[in-house]
Amino acid sequence: KNQVEQSPQSLIILEGKNCTLQCNYTVSPFSNLRWYKQDTGRGPVSLTIMTFSENTKSNGRYTATLDADTKQSSLHITASQLSDSASYICVVSANSNYQLIWGAGTKLIIKP
Amino acid sequence: DSGVTQTPKHLITATGQRVTLRCSPRSGDLSVYWYQQSLDQGLQFLIQYYNGEERAKGNILERFSAQQFPDLHSELNLSSLELGDSALYFCASSARDRVAEQYFGPGTRLTVT
Numbered sequence: 550k551n552q553v554e555q556s557p558q559s560l561i562i563l564e565g566k567n568c569t570l571q572c573n574y575t576v577s578p579f580s581n582l583r584w585y586k587q588d589t590g591r592g593p594v595s596l597t598i599m600t601f602s603e604n605t606k607s608n609g610r611y612t613a614t615l616d617a618d619t620k621q622s623s624l625h626i627t628a629s630q631l632s633d634s635a636s637y638i639c640v641v642s643a644n645s646n647y648q649l650i651w652g653a654g655t656k657l658i659i660k661p
Numbered sequence: 662d663s664g665v666t667q668t669p670k671h672l673i674t675a676t677g678q679r680v681t682l683r684c685s686p687r688s689g690d691l692s693v694y695w696y697q698q699s700l701d702q703g704l705q706f707l708i709q710y711y712n713g714e715e716r717a718k719g720n721i722l723e724r725f726s727a728q729q730f731p732d733l734h735s736e737l738n739l740s741s742l743e744l745g746d747s748a749l750y751f752c753a754s755s756a757r758d759r760v761a762e763q764y765f766g767p768g769t770r771l772t773v774t
Contacts, residue, residue: 592663592766593704593765638703653702653703
């Protein structure tokens with residue numbers, strides 16, 4: 550069964566600190582993996598999209614990694630800011646169909 | 662601003678009623694996706710249309726239906742509403758199937774009383 554699991558479920562860190570969010574998937578055959586940021590009550594916004602051949606991708610202070618062998622991805626946030634408080638969602642696309650498999654998300658809270 | 666518009670922003674209705682949510686995709690995007698997000702829950706994929714045709718179905722109830730019109734806007738119809746249907750409903754659009762970036766609208770918040 551195609552699944553995407555994220556950890557931790559929630560995370561609280563102090564402003565300025567770094568953090569890493571994890572995503573494990575069992576989607577096959579794999580097409581691409583995306584990380585989205587969702588502010589409360591708003592639509593998700595794409596941070597990165599990675600295909601099988603890409604193992605790291607950056608978007609400002611966000612860096613995503615992908616290990617297609619172990620089927621794991623991480624999202625590293627550097628020098629966190631209060632505006633980083635949001636849910637971060639890992640989404641995996643399978644080659645075999647048109648659907649995206651959404652993780653439940655990690656709720657990140659940045660405290661001053 | 663993603664370029665995807667959704668109306669209305671808020672909708673309050675009673676159990677048993679029927680409502681229609683509307684979505685206009687970004688200019689040039691052919692695919693439209695509908696998602697449901699209940700309070701403090703993850704996004705649940707409902708249905709996808711591509712250039713007017715249904716392309717993929719997720720966890721969409723039989724009481725719900727959708728369509729995409731020739732001008733590419735889409736409508737999600739929810740009928741026989743129940744309290745549990747209260748949620749944020751998001752529409753997203755993308756230029757192509759599968760691998761393309763999805764752009765999300767601001768959502769419609771539905772409250773069923």
